[in-house]
Amino acid sequence: MANKAAIIVHSGDMDKLYSALILGNGALAMGMEASLFFTFWGLQRLKRGGVEKGPLSKMNMLGFGKWMVKRKMKQAKVASLEKLMQDFKELGGKILACDMTMDIMGVKREDLRDDLISDYCGVGTYMDEAKDSTVTLFI
């Protein structure tokens, strides 16, 4: 088993993307390898200008709940999702974009953040990452 984390980012919710990115960065910071496979609603967050667009998974209240949580996060000096994405890349993390989701949802490559994405791929690539990972998560 390799010292590696392979995480599926299925949710596009803001709080869940925070979880995925903090875990991914945490793995890299602990000297592990890490990959994030963005699929379905998660993939929407890789669209240009889409990183911060996700709702809160609970008590979003048409955006009011999200606004409150973001305000609290700012007070607590929590890093932005964009910074966590950049850190993840800088530490050598892999960001994988699910190409089947792109087909289903009519997302084209030019709609996505090519600067962040390491590969456009399918289940085979994820499983190849996951088969020898010590940590696998579905978020």
Added chain:
Amino acid sequence: MAEIKVDCIGETCPVPLVETRKALRKAEEGDIVEVTGTHPSSKKEIPLAVKAMGLELLDIEEGTDGVWKIRIRR
């Protein structure tokens, strides 16, 4: 041998851990990375990361104002 300072005072999870890792990646073998911060869990977790990566933890200092300082040799 260079000494690299990383200021994480006031930062929260996972920034101190991530910034430490970034500095260690940029450092050359033998360089010293000195991280200062206030996030309590990071004080415990940075040494865990140092151990996991097989690097040398030189010392951990704790000030009275909640500021800690960790020195690592790459």
